[in-house]
Amino acid sequence: MRINLMPLYAWYLLVVAAMILFAFPPLIAGDILFEMERLLDWPFFDPARGGDPVLWQHLFWIFGHPEVYIIFLPAIALVAMIVPTFARRPMVGYSWIVLAAVGTGFLSFGLWVHHMFTTGLPAISLGFFSAASEAVAIPTGVQLFCFLATLLAGRVIYTTPMLFVTGTLAIFVIGGLTGVMVALAPFDWQAHDSYFIVAHLHYVLIGGALFPILAGAYYFFPFVTGRKLSDKLGKLAFWTMFAGFNVAFFPMHFTGLLGMPRRVFTYPSGLGWDWLNLMSTVGAFIFAAGFLVVVFDVLRPKRKQAYAARNPWNAGTLEWLTEMPGADWGVRSIPIVESRYPLWDQPDFVKNVDEGRFYLPDAEEGKRETLVTSVLDATPIQCLRVPGNTFITMAAAFLTGGVFIFTTYHWYLAALVSGVFALGAIIMWLWNGTAMVPEKNEKDVGLGLNLPLYMSGPKSVGWWAMFITMIGDMTAFASLVFAYFFYWTIHDNFPPPDAAPGVMWPLVASALLIAAWALTQMARRWNRAGNDHALRLALIAGALLSAAGGAAFIWGPWTSNMIAAAHVYPATVWVLVIWTASHAALGIIMQLYCVARSLAGKLTAEYDIDIWNVSLYWHFMAITTVVTFAVIALFPLAA
Amino acid sequence: MPASRDSLWFLIAGPTVWATHFLLCYVVGAVYCAKAGDIDANLGAVRLTVAIITVIALGLIVHAGLHAFRNWGFGAEDPPHDDDTRSDRRRFLGYATMLLCGLSFVATFYVALPALIITSCR
Numbered sequence: 001m002r003i004n005l006m007p008l009y010a011w012y013l014l015v016v017a018a019m020i021l022f023a024f025p026p027l028i029a030g031d032i033l034f035e036m037e038r039l040l041d042w043p044f045f046d047p048a049r050g051g052d053p054v055l056w057q058h059l060f061w062i063f064g065h066p067e068v069y070i071i072f073l074p075a076i077a078l079v080a081m082i083v084p085t086f087a088r089r090p091m092v093g094y095s096w097i098v099l100a101a102v103g104t105g106f107l108s109f110g111l112w113v114h115h116m117f118t119t120g121l122p123a124i125s126l127g128f129f130s131a132a133s134e135a136v137a138i139p140t141g142v143q144l145f146c147f148l149a150t151l152l153a154g155r156v157i158y159t160t161p162m163l164f165v166t167g168t169l170a171i172f173v174i175g176g177l178t179g180v181m182v183a184l185a186p187f188d189w190q191a192h193d194s195y196f197i198v199a200h201l202h203y204v205l206i207g208g209a210l211f212p213i214l215a216g217a218y219y220f221f222p223f224v225t226g227r228k229l230s231d232k233l234g235k236l237a238f239w240t241m242f243a244g245f246n247v248a249f250f251p252m253h254f255t256g257l258l259g260m261p262r263r264v265f266t267y268p269s270g271l272g273w274d275w276l277n278l279m280s281t282v283g284a285f286i287f288a289a290g291f292l293v294v295v296f297d298v299l300r301p302k303r304k305q306a307y308a309a310r311n312p313w314n315a316g317t318l319e320w321l322t323e324m325p326g327a328d329w330g331v332r333s334i335p336i337v338e339s340r341y342p343l344w345d346q347p348d349f350v351k352n353v354d355e356g357r358f359y360l361p362d363a364e365e366g367k368r369e370t371l372v373t374s375v376l377d378a379t380p381i382q383c384l385r386v387p388g389n390t391f392i393t394m395a396a397a398f399l400t401g402g403v404f405i406f407t408t409y410h411w412y413l414a415a416l417v418s419g420v421f422a423l424g425a426i427i428m429w430l431w432n433g434t435a436m437v438p439e440k441n442e443k444d445v446g447l448g449l450n451l452p453l454y455m456s457g458p459k460s461v462g463w464w465a466m467f468i469t470m471i472g473d474m475t476a477f478a479s480l481v482f483a484y485f486f487y488w489t490i491h492d493n494f495p496p497p498d499a500a501p502g503v504m505w506p507l508v509a510s511a512l513l514i515a516a517w518a519l520t521q522m523a524r525r526w527n528r529a530g531n532d533h534a535l536r537l538a539l540i541a542g543a544l545l546s547a548a549g550g551a552a553f554i555w556g557p558w559t560s561n562m563i564a565a566a567h568v569y570p571a572t573v574w575v576l577v578i579w580t581a582s583h584a585a586l587g588i589i590m591q592l593y594c595v596a597r598s599l600a601g602k603l604t605a606e607y608d609i610d611i612w613n614v615s616l617y618w619h620f621m622a623i624t625t626v627v628t629f630a631v632i633a634l635f636p637l638a639a
Numbered sequence: 640m641p642a643s644r645d646s647l648w649f650l651i652a653g654p655t656v657w658a659t660h661f662l663l664c665y666v667v668g669a670v671y672c673a674k675a676g677d678i679d680a681n682l683g684a685v686r687l688t689v690a691i692i693t694v695i696a697l698g699l700i701v702h703a704g705l706h707a708f709r710n711w712g713f714g715a716e717d718p719p720h721d722d723d724t725r726s727d728r729r730r731f732l733g734y735a736t737m738l739l740c741g742l743s744f745v746a747t748f749y750v751a752l753p754a755l756i757i758t759s760c761r
Contacts, residue, residue, distance in 0.1 A: 003647070004720055004731035094719050095731060099738040106654035107746060110661045122672040122760045124682060127753025128665050135746035338723035375647050376728060489673035 001337035001378050007317055008091065011098050012077030015105040016070055021472045022109065023066035029479030030059030032575065039410070042564045042571040044483070050494070050568035054119055055486050059479060061112035068204070069108040073101060075209040076143065078216035079165050083147050085219075085315040086162040087154025090341055093146035100146070103139035107132055117188045126185045133183030140176060144169060159313070160234030164215030167242045168207055175203025178253070193263075196256025202249045214241075214294060221298075222308040226325030233297040240290030248283025251276040310350075316341025321353055333358035333446065334371055337378075359446045371445065372461060383443050383451040384461060387433030396425035427593065435462065435609040437602060456609040466613045470620040473583075477624055480579060484572050484631055488639065494569055499636035501573065505556030506633035510625050512549030513584060516542040517622040520591060524615045530605045532598050539591040546591065550584035553577040553628070573632050580628045587621050590614040645710075645729060650736050652703040653743030660696035660747050664689050664754070672760035680760045689754035696747050704740030707733045 034056065036042040043049035045056050084091045091097065110132035117126055147169065156162065178200040182188045191197060214237075222228045255276045260267065267273060311320040320343055321331050335358040339345035352358065359371055359380065372382040402418030438453035445451050457463055487494045519542035526534035554577055562570035594611050597603035603610045671685045708714075710733030720731035 002723060002725075002728040004728040005723065090719070090721070094721065095735045095738060098735045099742060102651065102735075102739055103654065103742045103746075106651070106658055106743075109658065110750070122668065122678075124668040124672065124685065124753055124757045124760065125665060127757055128661065128668065128750050131749040131752055132661060132746065135742075135749045138742060138745065340719075340721050376645055376732070377725060489670055 001318075003376050003378075005337055005340050007319075007340070008080035008094065008097055008101075009077045012073045012080065012101045015101045016073045019066050019070050019073075019105050019108065021468065022475050023063050023070060025472050025476035026059045026479040026482075027063035029476045029483070030056055030063070032476075032480070033059070033483060035407075036564075036571070036575065039407070040565065042574070043568050044571060046568075049566065050487065050491060052487070052490055054116075055483055057116050057119060058112070058486065059483070061115045062109075062479070065112040065115065066108045069104055071205065072208040073104065075212040075216070076168075077101075078212045078219070079147060079168060080143075081315075081317060082161050082165050082215055082219050083150050084154075084341070085313050085317075086157045086159060086165075087150045088157070089150065089154040090316070091146065092149040092153055093142075094340065097143050097146050100139040100143035103142075104136060107136040107139065111136060111183075114183055114185075114188070117185045118192045123185075130183055130185050134180065137176065137180050137183075144173065144176075159218075160229070160231055160238060161215040161219035161313075163235060163238045164211050164218065167238060168211040168215065171203055171207030171211060171242075171245065173207075175200055175205075175207050179204060191256060193261055194256035195252045195260045195262060198262055199249050199252035199256060202245075202252075206245060206249070211241075214238075217294075217298070219313065222312050222324060223319060223322055223326075225302070226307045227302045227305050228308045228312060229297050233293055237290050237293035237297065240293060241287055242290075244283050244286030244288070244290050246283070248280045248287050251279045251283075255280070311343060316344035318342055321350060329363075332356050333361040335359075356446075359449070361446055365439075371451075372455075380445065380449060380451055382455050382459075383445050383453055385436060385438065385453060387429070390429065390433065392425050392429045392433075396422055396429060399425055423589070427589075430593070431597075431602075435597075435602065435607070437604075437607045454607055454609075456607070457612045460609055460612070462609050462613050463616060466616050470617065474620060474623070477579060477627070480572075480575055481627060481631055484576065487568055487572060495636040495639055496569060499569065500560030500562050501556030501577075501632065502560065503633045503637070505552055505559070506577075506629045509549045509552035509556070509580075510629040512545045512552060513580075513625040514622060516545040516549060516584075516587065516591075517618045517625075519545065520587075520615050520618040523594070524608070524611045527598070527603070527608055527611055528605055532604070535603075535611065536595050536598055539595050543588045543591040546584045546588045549625070550581035550588075553581045553584075556632075576628050576632055580624055583621055583624055587614075587618060590617055645732065647732075649703075649707075650732060650739065652707075652736065653700050653740035656696050656699045656703070657743040657747050657750075660692055661750050663692050664750055668754075675760055678759070678761050682754070682758055682760065686754045686758075689751055693747065693751040693754075697744060700740050700744045700747060704737055704744070707736035707740055709733070711737055 033042075033044040037044050037046070037051075043051040045051045045053045047053070080091065080097060111129060113121065113125060113129035114133045117130075147165075158166075178196070182191055182197065182200060218229050218234050255273050258272050258276075260271070260273045260277075307324045310322075310324050312324070313320070317340075318335075318337060321335075332354050333352075333356045335342070335349065335353050337346075342349050356362065360369055360383070363369060368386050368388050370384050370386060371380045372384050373380050399418050399422035403415050403422060406412070406415035406418055441452060441454070442450045443453055519538045523535045523538035523542065526538060557570065557573055557577055562573060564571040564574045591614065594603055594614050597610050667688050668682070668685050671682070672680065711730050712733065716730060718731075718734060720727045720734060
């Protein structure tokens, strides 16, 4: 499937995945600062000791506004799949929807301050964000016009999913229009923290997420379970919810304009808000009743109900290849897709897939396999073996969660134990399930094509997984650096004159860590050249240097008596050195893991995924080191 | 241009310029006003900076847009570009990139507008 044929759902999800990568880490950074304040009394948000709660607002909303679109885009992506099915024609303006998805993804990062219009920022800052907030209406509107054009050009069948889609369009447009209003700073100063905002955000999120998700639930229920939900109950649910929603939330625009603030549980009577709130209450009950109908429809026993016909909505997109009920293996073979709506356009498509006439029709070795293809034209380039079913990953997730939950309750020993076991579980999974040396180099994947089973470096998916993970990691790090410079902008004496920790220890630390980086890179080359002794020696030496480097970073502020709880300056320096030192510790684990893999014969000159990925990690580690050094040691000299 | 130079990265050229321009405008304005310490500080230098980076940004976006226009084939064929061919894939990417450049141009211009009318840090 070439990229010009990719389902719109996949386009939206690609954009959302990239957004998550840049949106969530600032919140993680904010949470680190927040937890440090909560657990250890480090004063990041305490004005008495140089902190500032506005920094929290920045970090939260740098996450929070893109998050609105991270919720909205996958939901509207469902609409982009449902509309062509029930309009009985291909989507009008496919390229324009790609524009909308990508454009919204970018612009959503320039909107966060519109949640902070009343915090006293200079008008010029508000102006930039207000302008971007208006601009985002363009791509958002474009996709809605594409949906409407498709519906107008087609012959629409009003099934339950389609009803929820029309509800989506109606409700979301109202939310979008009030969004254009509150994007203007002077209007926002009036409406901020009032019920007008409550109305706006519910029109956006219930119209832009809940209704399309319910449309998707009705549409994809047979895909998941093999059986359809009830059409009668679905229509009843839709009309009840649509009416209830509008009765509940439309009056809130007026309660807000009449001055009712958000987040109050009661108010004195006689302010003119009473009957509007009464109406909202009635609407809320109607809305909830409608939702209960959906819940009943989903939960009611369906054993006696017949399975739906295959492709029950007569859709054109690939996912409806699935059998009713679905087979254990998913689809029999991986098809060559030549159209945006292959089920409509490609003759005998389903038959050919079922008969295994495409790629990977069988699993001869009983392993779980998939194809890796080129990005633009989907040319198959590798047959990738992926890890099979296991509970180890679940255990790793719970144990990792334990670290944070136990820390919240100050049960540090339990947190430590949980962390050690989590690490053990992750390494166990990596050891047994990833970078597996195959029993043969190539495999016949069908249609006369032989593909390699193992690829390392930038050609391997693992390398890209590390790259993407580290982009997220660097975003969190950049957010911590942002915190440092945020304090610099608001204080005249940040960093203070003759600021600790000075240059020497950070310089020593950086030199050691850069040496560890260089050794790791050399280890990869020596391994390629077949010198596995050099690989092991270089990595062990690298691990020792990393340990010394991490310790030297800590040693600087430690010996200069920087008390983190005393003022925000030492606290910020401490956060940066702890971040860098803990990344050095991770780097050590990775270096030693490669030594162990080499000793076990799982990392060789030919099969070298592990060391490629670890050396990539160390590139990012080197950047982290240099930036930390520049910020904590050099910047105080220049400031 | 050989097909081997096509890349998905080029799709985001316009929005990336917008993002960089936006970030620079915000940082320059915010740091200037925070360090000025005077709510009535004159924004002359900031406005000039915004003007310069806006001209550069719009120039880059137009450049990327023209490049995309060429990849699209100068509009010789109308969308939807949904054939399973390398040339249609190329036209689609060119067209989508060009649309994104158009959006980025408008959005960059919007973002620069406050600097036209706001004269102080108030």
